[in-house]
Amino acid sequence: MSVEIKGVSKRYGKVVALDEIKLSIEKGEFFVILGPTGSGKTTLLRVLAGLETVDRGEIILDGRDVTRVPASRREVAMVFQNYALYPHKTVMENLTMPVESEMSREEARELAESIARKLNIAELLNRYPNELSGGQQQKVALARALMKRPKLFLMDEPLSNLDAIQRISARKLIKDIQRDNSITTVYVTHDQVEAMPLADRVGIMDSGRLIQVGTPEEVYNNVANDFVASFFGNPPMSLLSGEFLGIKGRIGIRPEDVVIGEGELRGRVSEVEFWGDRYLVYLEINGSEMRAFHGSRLRVGEQVRFTVRRYSGPWDDGK
Amino acid sequence: MRYPIPYLIYIFAFGIIPFFGAFLILGVNISSAFSVFKFVPVGLVVENTLIFSFFTAVLSSVLGTLLAVAVEILPKGKRLASLLVMLPYTIPFTSSALIWTISLYGKYGWFSYLFHLPFDPLYLAKTSIWAVTGVSVWSSVPVSFLIMISSLRSVPKEVREASVMDGLSLSQYYSSVAVPMVGKAFWISFLLQFVLAMGNFDLPYVLTQGGPGFSSTTLPLLVFDEMFTFGNFSGGELVAALLGLMATLPSLALIFLFRSRRRKYLPSLNLKLSDPVFKGIMMALMGLLLFTLDFPVYWMVLVAFREPILDFKYPPVLFPTHLTSSYFISSLEQSVPYMITSVVVGLTASLFTVLMSLPASYEAARKGMGWLLFLSIYLYSLPAASFVIPLYLLFTGIGLINTWWALILSTPIFTATFATWIFYNFYMDFPRGYDDAAQVFGIKRKLFRIIMPLSRGSIFSVFLLSFVFNWHLLFYPLILANTPYNMRFPPEGALTITIFALQALGNESLNWGLLASSALVASLPVMVITMMAVDRILRGERGSGVKFI
Numbered sequence: 001m002s003v004e005i006k007g008v009s010k011r012y013g014k015v016v017a018l019d020e021i022k023l024s025i026e027k028g029e030f031f032v033i034l035g036p037t038g039s040g041k042t043t044l045l046r047v048l049a050g051l052e053t054v055d056r057g058e059i060i061l062d063g064r065d066v067t068r069v070p071a072s073r074r075e076v077a078m079v080f081q082n083y084a085l086y087p088h089k090t091v092m093e094n095l096t097m098p099v100e101s102e103m104s105r106e107e108a109r110e111l112a113e114s115i116a117r118k119l120n121i122a123e124l125l126n127r128y129p130n131e132l133s134g135g136q137q138q139k140v141a142l143a144r145a146l147m148k149r150p151k152l153f154l155m156d157e158p159l160s161n162l163d164a165i166q167r168i169s170a171r172k173l174i175k176d177i178q179r180d181n182s183i184t185t186v187y188v189t190h191d192q193v194e195a196m197p198l199a200d201r202v203g204i205m206d207s208g209r210l211i212q213v214g215t216p217e218e219v220y221n222n223v224a225n226d227f228v229a230s231f232f233g234n235p236p237m238s239l240l241s242g243e244f245l246g247i248k249g250r251i252g253i254r255p256e257d258v259v260i261g262e263g264e265l266r267g268r269v270s271e272v273e274f275w276g277d278r279y280l281v282y283l284e285i286n287g288s289e290m291r292a293f294h295g296s297r298l299r300v301g302e303q304v305r306f307t308v309r310r311y312s313g314p315w316d317d318g319k
Numbered sequence: 320m321r322y323p324i325p326y327l328i329y330i331f332a333f334g335i336i337p338f339f340g341a342f343l344i345l346g347v348n349i350s351s352a353f354s355v356f357k358f359v360p361v362g363l364v365v366e367n368t369l370i371f372s373f374f375t376a377v378l379s380s381v382l383g384t385l386l387a388v389a390v391e392i393l394p395k396g397k398r399l400a401s402l403l404v405m406l407p408y409t410i411p412f413t414s415s416a417l418i419w420t421i422s423l424y425g426k427y428g429w430f431s432y433l434f435h436l437p438f439d440p441l442y443l444a445k446t447s448i449w450a451v452t453g454v455s456v457w458s459s460v461p462v463s464f465l466i467m468i469s470s471l472r473s474v475p476k477e478v479r480e481a482s483v484m485d486g487l488s489l490s491q492y493y494s495s496v497a498v499p500m501v502g503k504a505f506w507i508s509f510l511l512q513f514v515l516a517m518g519n520f521d522l523p524y525v526l527t528q529g530g531p532g533f534s535s536t537t538l539p540l541l542v543f544d545e546m547f548t549f550g551n552f553s554g555g556e557l558v559a560a561l562l563g564l565m566a567t568l569p570s571l572a573l574i575f576l577f578r579s580r581r582r583k584y585l586p587s588l589n590l591k592l593s594d595p596v597f598k599g600i601m602m603a604l605m606g607l608l609l610f611t612l613d614f615p616v617y618w619m620v621l622v623a624f625r626e627p628i629l630d631f632k633y634p635p636v637l638f639p640t641h642l643t644s645s646y647f648i649s650s651l652e653q654s655v656p657y658m659i660t661s662v663v664v665g666l667t668a669s670l671f672t673v674l675m676s677l678p679a680s681y682e683a684a685r686k687g688m689g690w691l692l693f694l695s696i697y698l699y700s701l702p703a704a705s706f707v708i709p710l711y712l713l714f715t716g717i718g719l720i721n722t723w724w725a726l727i728l729s730t731p732i733f734t735a736t737f738a739t740w741i742f743y744n745f746y747m748d749f750p751r752g753y754d755d756a757a758q759v760f761g762i763k764r765k766l767f768r769i770i771m772p773l774s775r776g777s778i779f780s781v782f783l784l785s786f787v788f789n790w791h792l793l794f795y796p797l798i799l800a801n802t803p804y805n806m807r808f809p810p811e812g813a814l815t816i817t818i819f820a821l822q823a824l825g826n827e828s829l830n831w832g833l834l835a836s837s838a839l840v841a842s843l844p845v846m847v848i849t850m851m852a853v854d855r856i857l858r859g860e861r862g863s864g865v866k867f868i
Contacts, residue, residue: 051480072486084477088499088582098485128582148485 001062001075001151001184002027003048008057010043017043019208021057025201028182030175032195035205036231041188042156044205048186049078049154061152077150081157083141085129091116091140092125098147108147115143119173135166142177153178153185159194171198192232196220204228226250226315235280240288242314249314255280258292263307269298322678322766323691326735329675333710333732334698338563340709344556352553355545360533361558367448368517368537368565375455376513380505382456382608383463387471388493389605390464392598400605401468401857402850406613408461409849411791413817414838416525417824418619419454421831426633429618441527444534451523451535455516460612463508465856469866470504471497490597495587502584503576510573511700517566518702521793525821538562539704539794546708546798556708563705570700574693619842622835623647630831650823650836656804656812657819658844661790664726664815669785671727672734673778680742681770685754692743699736703794706732711798723813725799730792734785741784744866745777776855780865783852790845793817816841 003025010018017040025031035041046052048059050071059067066074077098085094095112096105103111116122119139129137138158145153158174159167175198178185189195195202196216203213204227212224223229229237229252237252244265245251260281267283267290274297281292283306298304355361390400407415422430425439440450474497482492498505520539523529529536529544536544538558545555592600622630626641676695683691710729714720719728753773757765771778792815800813820841823834856865 046480049480049484051483071483076484078481078484080477080481082475082477084475084481086478086481086496086500088502088584089587097487101486130582144481 003031003152003184003186004058004060005044005048006058006060008044008047008054008059010040010047010052010055016040016208018047018054021208021210023203023210023213025184025186027184030178030185030187030198030200032199032202033186033188033205034190034192034195034202034232036190038207039205040208041190041205043208045078045154045156045186045188048152049076050074074152075148075150076152076154077145077148078154078156079141079145079158081160083129083137083161085137085140085144087129090126090128091121091132094129094140095125095144095147098144102148111147112143115146119143119177134162135170138162138170139173142174146177146181150183153183155185155187157189158187159189160191167194174198192236193234196234204231206231223252223312226252226313229312235291237312238290240285240290242311244285245308245311247311247314249316251311251313251315253290253308253311255291255293257310258283258290258306258308260292260294260298260304260306263305265306265308266303267306269300269302269304272298272300322682323688326675326679326739327691329735330694330698330732333729334701334706334736337706337709337713338698338701341556341559341563341705344553344709344712348553351551352557354551355541355554355557358549359536359541361541361561363533364536364538364541365561365565367533367535368562370448371452371455371519371523371537372513372516374452375459375516375519376509378456379459379463379512380467380509382460383465383508384467384498384505385601385604386460386464386608387467388498389601390468391471392489392601398854398857400609401464402854403609403613404464405461405850405853405857406616407458408465408853409787409846410458410616410619410838410842411793411817411820411845412458412519412521413525413791413793413820414619414842415454415458415615416522417820417834417838418615419457420526420824421622421630421834422615422618423450427631427635429614429635429637432633432635441535442531444531447527447531447535451526454526455519455522457612457615458522459512459516460608463512465853466504466508466511467501469856470501474500488591488597489594490590490592494590499583499585499587503579503581506576506584507573510569510576514566514569514573514700514702517562517569518700518704520702520704521817524793525824538565539702542704542707543794543798546711552708559702559705559708562702566700566702566705567697570697573700574696577693577696578689619835619838622831623650623839625832627830627832646830646832646836647839650833650840654816654819654837654840656806657814657816658840659806660723660726660800660804660813661816662844664723664730664813665786665789667723667727668730668734668789669782672731672738672785673782675731676735676738676781677742677771677774677778678766680739681746681766683739684743684746684749692740695736695739695743699733699740703733707795707798714799721800721802721811721813723810726792726796726813726815729799730789730795731785733792734788737788738781738785741781741865742774742777745774748866749773777865780852780855783848783855784865787845787849787852790815791817793821 005021005023008018008021021044033041033044043052047054054067058065061074092112096108099108113122116125119142121136121139121143124132124136159170162170171194187198199216201214202216202219204211206227212219212228219232223232226239230239233254235255237254239250239252242249242251267285269281270284271282273280278293278295279297281294281298283290283292386404390397393400422428423439423441425431440446482496518539520543523535523537523540527535529540539562541558542555545551545558621639624642624644624647626643629636629641714725719725753769757769762769796815796818802812803814805811820837823837
């Protein structure tokens with residue numbers, strides 16, 4: 001299902017949650033909305049779902065204007081952050097509930113079983129949600145969303161209740177499901193570590209506005225402004241005054257673009273972190289701090305030479 | 320294991336010993352005890368008690384649930400509607416009974432008139448127990464509503480949203496998701512109302528005095544009758560023991576319910592109605608119920624402030640005319656000594672309640688002493704009648720009968736146990752980090768310096784509820800006091816405001832204005848406080864710290 005969002009605005013009292021959002025998402029695309037808490041990303045998702053109304057603008061799904069269509073008739077499914085499974089119903093009942101008005105009980109059970117088999121939760125069908133681990137609950141939530149054979153999959157931070165190890169496998173699972181069924185997916189997160197590997201394209205939001213849209217590579221290599229610079233990448237760019245390079249204004253520098261050990265610039269090592277395959281070095285230059293990757297451990301306090309291969313900006317200091 | 324000691328000593332002295340004392344005293348004069356069976360149709364009284372408790376419990380829980388759902392689907396005005404539902408709760412049982420006396424009063428009462436009752440149901444042996452039960456449902460619906468609406472609130476909003484995405488209609492959501500999800504709260508409401516109704520002395524006592532004959536006598540009333548009408552203490556003890564044993568069953572069920580970890584408590588109904596139809600039905604139902612819940616309160620105020628020539632009129636005059644404040648003012652003046660007693664006893668007993676139960680529940684919640692919670696719920700739900708005779712003998716023995724002390728010492732058995740229940744739930748959710756930090760930094764007297772200030776909201780709510788509960792009491796003051804406060808020092812006499820209200824009934828000729836004024840005077844001070852407390856709970860403001868489950 002293709003998604004088109006045309007100039008959508010929404011405010012809660014004086015707070016502008018969505019400010020003239022324009023976005024089109026193609027059929028089968030995995031689109032990640034990335035933004036900090038309060039940026040409006042979840043509101044945007046809920047507007048797509050039909051859980052919130054808009055003040056202005058239109059939402060077009062597959063060419064059909066659904067701005068005023070209720071949630072259940074939009075052919076979309078949603079996976080909630082806390083899964084929202086019904087605690088007093090078994091996994092099987094949780095799965096069949098979304099389709100009970102569309103098909104017979106037998107058909108619903110067969111469908112639930114086949115989806116459960118695909119997700120490796122067939123043996124859990126008679127259990128209750130609170131007897132399951134976080135990862136299993138998440139699979140049930142995904143299975144429930146798949147029951148309606150949705151054309152659009154909406155996910156609201158579905159990994160945030162899982163621990164770091166489970167996240168990696170769950171991430172892969174979500175991507176597999178999306179690809180196997182080629183379902184258009186809109187995925188909301190505040191964690192760019194999730195966004196980069198999952199997304200076909202990513203949209204970055206701040207204060208109700210969509211700041212930048214592009215493939216993860218495009219955004220990574222060409223940040224639109226200092227907000228994106230401070231938000232995207234792991235760790236994100238160091239933002240500092242460009243004075244030491246003779247540039248007016250603030251610039252952003254990715255840690256891999258700093259080469260330690262050569263060049264004219266000098267800085268002092270103030271901290272070193274071990275990152276497995278390399279070290280993250282904190283350099284102090286004229287009172288400001290810059291992060292850099294380096295292959296070996298440096299001594300804290302050491303003076304080093306470095307060069308900067310690339311930078312983004314400059315942006316106005318005042319902003 | 321230091322903090323719970325005062326509380327444990329207290330409930331031992333004023334709860335457990337009197338409860339078992341009842342059985343001991345019974346042994347002293349067993350033959351006269353069993354004479355009860357000769358003079359009183361005990362079978363009928365037990366049957367009445369069960370009818371009264373069962374129907375109070377079922378109807379108030381069902382109606383409370385329906386009202387909670389209706390309020391939840393209101394687009395706005397939830398708070399106002401909730402407070403209107405809670406209105407009967409603000410009125411002491413004594414006043415409720417008085418209002419209903421003049422609401423059901425033959426063809427002159429508004430209820431009999433509007434609902435075409437050809438007779439006063441309180442005066443017929445066939446109907447009296449049902450009429451008393453009806454009034455009991457009226458006064459119990461608010462508590463069930465409060466329990467149900469706070470539980471419905473705790474259903475995560477994502478669950479509602481998931482049901483919207485699944486295409487469930489509003490009626491399907493409530494009948495198959497939300498209400499079954501809070502099924503445990505429903506049964507807690509049911510059992511709680513059941514045991515509380517079992518011990519309800521006030522309503523039958525004020526409405527019918529158990530008559531005609533024994534047709535509306537319940538067990539707590541019989542305890543009182545045996546003691547003060549027939550002077551048969553052993554007989555009263557026997558009935559009290561019987562009542563205590565009967566109440567134990569639902570109390571234990573309540574405790575098991577608290578501990579149970581089932582997932583399904585109520586069946587899913589899957590009621591398929593279109594949203595406008597469902598909303599329409601719920602709104603109509605709510606309108607009817609709100610009218611029945613609130614009109615009596617209006618009636619009380621109306622009758623209290625008008626000329627008595629309008630009282631015995633057919634059809635009854637339902638709108639305000641011929642207003643006068645003379646009855647109200649004279650009631651208010653006469654009530655002063657009673658009012659002072661109620662205020663002093665209420666404040667002291669509530670303070671005492673908080674000071675005992677807070678430390679106890681704090682430590683119990685921290686150390687996982689679940690038994691303390693269950694013991695408290697058990698004692699809370701036991702009827703007052705099953706403790707009272709040993710206490711009466713004790714206070715007579717040490718010369719405290721008819722003093723404030725007798726009430727201050729004896730009444731916290733109800734409020735402290737309830738407070739422990741609320742505080743225990745509060746401290747179960749209280750972040751452990753505060754204790755750990757106090758421990759790590761070696762902070763002394765952490766209970767007073769850290770825990771209590773952080774529990775302010777909960778303390779305030781508990782204090783208000785204790786005060787209100789204390790104000791409503793009728794049974795204990797009726798037995799432990801016999802004159803009003805003498806307005807001198809040293810204070811003597813301890814009749815409370817509920818008894819003041821009751822005296823309006825004793826007048827030879829029934830004066831509606833006086834009766835309604837007395838009922839209003841007894842209710843007014845706590846109506847305001849109760850509304851405050853209830854509003855705090857309804858807003859679920861983090862600080863209110865009241866959770867039933």
